[in-house]
Amino acid sequence: MYCTDFATGETLFQLSASGAARSVVLEAFANRKRLRVRMQRQANDWIAKLKLPSGWCFYRFEVDGKTQWDRAVGKMKTDDGRPCSLALISNNFQSPAEKNKPARA
Numbered sequence: 607m608y609c610t611d612f613a614t615g616e617t618l619f620q621l622s623a624s625g626a627a628r629s630v631v632l633e634a635f636a637n638r639k640r641l642r643v644r645m646q647r648q649a650n651d652w653i654a655k656l657k658l659p660s661g662w663c664f665y666r667f668e669v670d671g672k673t674q675w676d677r678a679v680g681k682m683k684t685d686d687g688r689p690c691s692l693a694l695i696s697n698n699f700q701s702p703a704e705k706n707k708p709a710r711a
Contacts, residue, residue: 607621608620610696611655616657617655617657619655619656619665620653621651622652623651628670629644630645631645632654632666633667634656635663636664637661643656659697661694663692664691664693666689673689675689675690679693
């Protein structure tokens with residue numbers, strides 16, 4: 607699962623703790639860059655926060671060395687045949703209060 611915190615611009619990726627996983631890595635492809643981030647265990651979940659540009663982001667989890675897609679979002683396959691999930695990152699959110707502010711001169 608993923609969601610964007612519009613206050614900080616960070617995208618939170620979350621994977622429910624799968625059994626006795628010892629290591630989870632988030633592998634993301636955004637804006638033609640490949641990122642590998644070690645996720646942190648928090649209660650019953652693994653989490654990682656990233657500042658990503660707006661646009662499409664392909665991502666997958668590596669749980670103890672085995673590739674896993676985000677079952678909360680859906681699955682597709684990359685050119686190498688491995689599963690991944692797709693996220694739409696939007697950092698252009700404006701609250702209703704911000705939209706209604708008069709423009710500064």
